[in-house]
Amino acid sequence: MRVPRLLLYSWTLLALLPVPCSGAVLLRVPLRQGPLSQTAGPRGPSSSSRTRRGASAVNFVNMIDNLRGKSGQGYYIEMAVGSPPQKLNILVDTGSSNFAVGAAAHPFLHRYYHRSLSSSYRDLGRSVYVPYTQGRWEGELGTDLLSIPHGPNVSLRANIAAITQSDRFFINGSNWEGILGLAYAEIARPDETLEPFFDSLLRQTSVPDVFSLxxxxxxxxxxxxxxxxxxxxxxxxxxxxxxxxxxxxxxxxxxxxxxxxxxxxxxxxxxxxxxxxxxxxxxxxxxxxxxxxxxxxxxxxxxxxxxxxxxxxxxxxxxxxxxxxxxxxxxxxxxxxxxxxxxxxxxxxxxxxxxxxxxxxxxxxxxxxxxxxxxxxxxxxxxxxxxxxxxxxxxxxxxxxxxxxxxxxxxxxxxxxxxxxxxxxxxxxxxxxxxxxxxxxxxxxxxxxxxx
Incomplete structure (x- = not known):
């Protein structure tokens, strides 16, 4: 066994949110197509915690193998943003609730979201700032049309944070340009009134309220x-x-x-x-x-x-x-x-x-x-x-x-x-x-x- 010197790089970022009860600050760590029907969702509550395997009425084959990434740098999915669609790789994050994408040139980004090239972009006139224990990002809030090429065959309008400045957020070589927060509205930034992506998906489509990884x-x-x-x-x-x-x-x-x-x-x-x-x-x-x-x-x-x-x-x-x-x-x-x-x-x-x-x-x-x-x-x-x-x-x-x-x-x-x-x-x-x-x-x- 050899023990080399480790070049430290922090790709797990910690965001700041209020902690209930204590009043202190909370630090959070951040590292294919086909129509769906209600029958694709999970079975109803059972008397036990087990659910046996069963046949599904919906074919999810086009969603298989739709994630990519690198060890320690997260898993990302391709998303299409705006009109005409701009393809971006987006980190899948069940520990946050904002959909945020790079919207300005950055040394670690090979591509980024061009709001000016999207005819469907709408500016909300609000800014957002997300600090981390090691890094930060800030940007401007808007909405645009989104779809997932290797996901459900739907398009929706969702909130998007266009990241204009950041420090130690993007990772060199990770190949992703944004983050898809899949948690609940309570932890969305700047506040819980900003509807998360999955909530928008449910409100605008018939996709069942479940996803799996x-x-x-x-x-x-x-x-x-x-x-x-x-x-x-x-x-x-x-x-x-x-x-x-x-x-x-x-x-x-x-x-x-x-x-x-x-x-x-x-x-x-x-x-x-x-x-x-x-x-x-x-x-x-x-x-x-x-x-x-x-x-x-x-x-x-x-x-x-x-x-x-x-x-x-x-x-x-x-x-x-x-x-x-x-x-x-x-x-x-x-x-x-x-x-x-x-x-x-x-x-x-x-x-x-x-x-x-x-x-x-x-x-x-x-x-x-x-x-x-x-x-x-x-x-x-x-x-x-x-x-x-x-x-x-x-x-x-x-x-x-x-x-x-x-x-x-x-x-x-x-x-x-x-x-x-x-x-x-x-x-x-x-x-x-x-x-x-x-x-x-x-x-x-x-x-x-x-x-x-």
Whole structure:
């Protein structure tokens, strides 16, 4: 194993929003066609959290493989903006609510949105400013006609933030020129009166209130090498495609419609419970966020998890900088000792609130491959679990093992084993857990708790 010096570049950006209860600031981390019908949506609520596979009346084949990206830099989809259509690659982000695109020349953009060339653009006469802990962007609000070439066969008018100035927002070589926020209006900028893209889609079309993501990371392919950083996947808008998962879908409730907030009731490393009060896992929230690269954990939880992972993988020595995400570790191509690293298990509250279900996270997910410019003979990795000051964030490295359904109509998120992985150890299972209800009660009353 070799430990090279890591050239740090932050592609996971943190936006500022108000935190309920505490009054402090919230830091957020940002990393094909056919008509749809109502029958494409998810089945109605069931008495359990499971949904068995079934035939769909709608063919989603043209939406398969409509996502592209690079490891650690996010997944993007092609969108057409304006009249005549301008094709742009847009980052898919379930952790924000603005549709924003580059609208001025930038060293990292090969193309950008030209408002003056769109006959359908309408200026709203409002500006928007979005600060991050490491960077910012600002722009002007308007509306324009949008469509997704490899998505539902519809066109709609939606709000768009034309980014005119930015600092450390766009990523050199990422190949995306904007961001598609898919969360709820409560966290839209400049305020919740700005209707998000998906809300506009629902209001103007008959597309069902659901979308699903299959993110296929570079670690989930046959003949895998860390030197290949290209990733792909599928975003199905308006339904669920059974061809993208195996087994059953397990659902967890959306606790609050701002971010896609869920409740974690237990975390295990190598089969051993971290044995922490469940409110520690969810303070101040737990969210599912495709726009974040890492699994981010609150400080106390992160420290406990790293200690457990270090103990389980003690047959090799790792520098402290590796666990902090500041250094890479490398092995000769094809010799990565996956077997020494433990499985991380997250237990999510199920729809039946006296139960939970477990999602198992493999080292092939939480060790993120990074291209090593020094040598083509090594596979190098960055530890993709990091510390958070704003709760747990289940980012892309978690989602890459699963097919994730954002069933907004029934206020739930579904997980199933993805068909794009190459590892049979990935699993979903359920357990009776009466503490799940207690954990929810504690989480709801978190704001009056004095002990964090």
């Amino acid at each position: 299959q993110l296929c990371g570079v670690g989930f392919t046959q003949n895998y090498s860390a030197g290949s950083s290209t990733v792909g996947g599928s975003m199905v808008i308006g339904g669920i495609d059974p061809s993208l998962y195996v087994g059953e879908l397990w659902y967890t409730p959306i606790r609050r419609e701002w971010y896609y907030e869920v409740i974690i009731v237990r975390i295990e490393v190598n089969g051993q419970d971290l044995n922490m009060d469940c409110k520690e896992y969810n303070y101040d929230k737990s969210i599912v966020d495709s726009g974040t690269t890492n699994l981010r954990l609150p400080r106390k939880v992160f420290q406990a998890a790293v200690k457990a992972i270090e103990a389980a993988s003690s047959t090799e020595q790792f520098p402290s900088g590796f666990w902090l995400g500041e250094q890479l570790v490398c092995w000769q191509v094809g010799t990565t000792p996956w077997h020494i690293f433990p499985v991380i298990s997250l237990y999510l509250m199920s729809e039946n609130r006296n139960q939970s279900f477990r999602i198992s996270i493999l080292p092939q997910q939480y060790l993120r491959p990074v291209e090593d410019v020094a040598s083509a003979q090594e596979d190098c990795y960055k530890f993709a679990v990091s510390q958070s000051s704003t709760g747990t964030v289940m980012g892309a490295v978690i989602m890459e093992g699963f097919y994730v359904v954002f069933d907004r109509e029934h206020k739930r998120i579904g997980f199933a084993v993805s068909t794009c992985h190459a590892y049979s150890q990935i699993s979903l299972s359920h357990t009776q857990l009466w503490l799940a209800f207690i954990c929810e009660w504690l989480h709801v009353n978190l704001c009056i708790s004095k002990h964090f």
